[in-house]
Amino acid sequence: MLKITDLHVSVEDKEILKGLSLDIPAGQVHAIMGPNGAGKSTLGYALSGRDGYEITAGSIELDGQDLLELEPHERAAEGLFLGLQYPVEIPGVSNMNFLRTAMNSIRKYKGEEDISAGDFLKLIRAKAKDLGMDAEMLKRSVNVGFSGGEKKRNEMVQMAVLDPRMMVLDETDSGLDIDALKVVSDGINAMRGADKATLLITHYQRLLDYVKPDVVHVLAGGTIVKSGGPELALALEKDGYAAIAA
């Protein structure tokens, strides 16, 4: 589904990713682990097309389509979702309004009609409930005054509502207590499917106890230095990145 080939990404003229390749087939969950500053978030931003993340070489394809040709909002409309490590606060824009606008933008892109207000309300309430988010919070400004855990839950509500096919989740597990981690993991698992794929970016192997990955990759020095099964994550936890990446 997602095919990244020899990707080079520079930020402010500093090369962060130096020839990263990754192939995630439909139906699979991959995990990328790596030390702080390895470039994990940079990969997420490069995938989504954020300004300032300059692709100097390589390619990114989503089901054969060249993502580098597309603007960030078009990539989202094509079914790419990036759960942010640090979700942004938007004062004055309610979660409802934010998501309805997003949903209708995507529908417009696909040439579909807007969702009716009633259907949207039903959908967002159901998803919020699944993810243990209080319906009252939907009326509040996006992430304003939310705790770290609430922000991550909110990312998952957005993902559930938008129903993307390629999910890239950047440290969605950080800042969550164990109960919240379970709820969020259930949410991720519920979105698994034969025609979907997930890339979990994480620092800790804890999340992988709840969301079983098919493949684990280690990112260090701007490239994937090692790939393996779930047992690789356990080894990383035990021996540290230095030992594995060496």
Add this chain to the structure above:
Amino acid sequence: MTQAYLDSIKAVQPSLPGNQFPWLANVRQAAAARFAATGFPGRKDEAFKYADLKALEKTPFVAKPVAPASVGDLPWIDIPGARLAFVDGQFRADLSSDLSDYAKPLSAALADDEQAIKAQLDASSDGSALAQLNLAMASDGLVLRVPENADAGTIQVLFLSSGATAKAAAHISSVIHLESGAKATLIERSLGVGSEDYWANAVSTIRLERGAALTHNCWQSDSNVAMATGLTRVSVDGEAQYNRFTLSTGAASARSEIRVHVEGSDADVQLSGVQLGRARQVLDTVTYLRHDIGHSTSNQTYRSVVDDNARTAFSGKVYVERDAQKTDAQQSSRNLLLARTAEADTKPELEIYADDVQCAHGATVGELDKKALFYLASRGVSPEEARAILVQAFVADVIEGIDIEPVRDAYLKATQNWLMAQL
């Protein structure tokens, strides 16, 4: 150039309403003389530092407008109450409805009881050259007089310029007096329909006696070739409330000045406004809030959004007299630039002679939050829509303070339309 205006005053004065009353003819002549003495204010005049009034001087706006027979449907907000329409500075009974005993055109009020508004017109001799011209040649306006403890309900007023005659001028003079404990809601809109340039120059003199409450919402939506200038003078007695919101979207060049004197304790003054500027518009708001007596509150909240080569300005001065202890005066001006070529000026000023007061001001000028723009894009929202949603959020906290729903909706819609026209 001043001469052309003086000639025009001379020509129209005999036909102005109430000119048969010597006191009023005198007031008008004295105003003309003051205008002749000063001419138009220049940039050196601090209160006119940001306004762009060059057009008024370059070629005089003295043409007598000839309104077309039909001006189309008027955009009333769907809300019960009196409706008064003025076209090119003249009251139009045929376009007005549900007139109340309290609200009538100046022309009718002068005919009914000219003494009743004498004091307020007599006392309005201060003000800039624009106000003097207005006083000398205002052709009509709203007179709203609400007796003790009465509730006048909602009065909606439209000031329409037909834009059918180039360089036409409409000078509108309104007199509002709420006796103690009286209440009213006044919804005003100025707008232009034709393609010719014109000058709409409005002056309102408002007196709120003890415990009176006036909610005053205004929308300046004049045509994009118009000059729109306005001055509102308000005297606020103890326990009275003046709650004013101004939306400014129109005109090539607009200037709105609001001068409030708080003359009693436990009064409450809320001034807020949104200016939306684009193309080469110049939108200027000037406020002056004077607390003469203590234990009153005032709050000013202004937002500007500026695109293209437009310029907006907000100058707000708060003056607190030595004896006005326990005054609480707050002021906030936030400005959003949508283009590098746009300009927003903000000049808060506090002049405080009392020592036990709570006065603060905050002013910011910024751009759209890049992180928020990316966040929206990453969820599928196009750059244009992302921009629109963030701009709406920026002005929403002010517009949402309007508690009359149809008015709030109309202003939110106007903001939305402004944004859509930008795309």
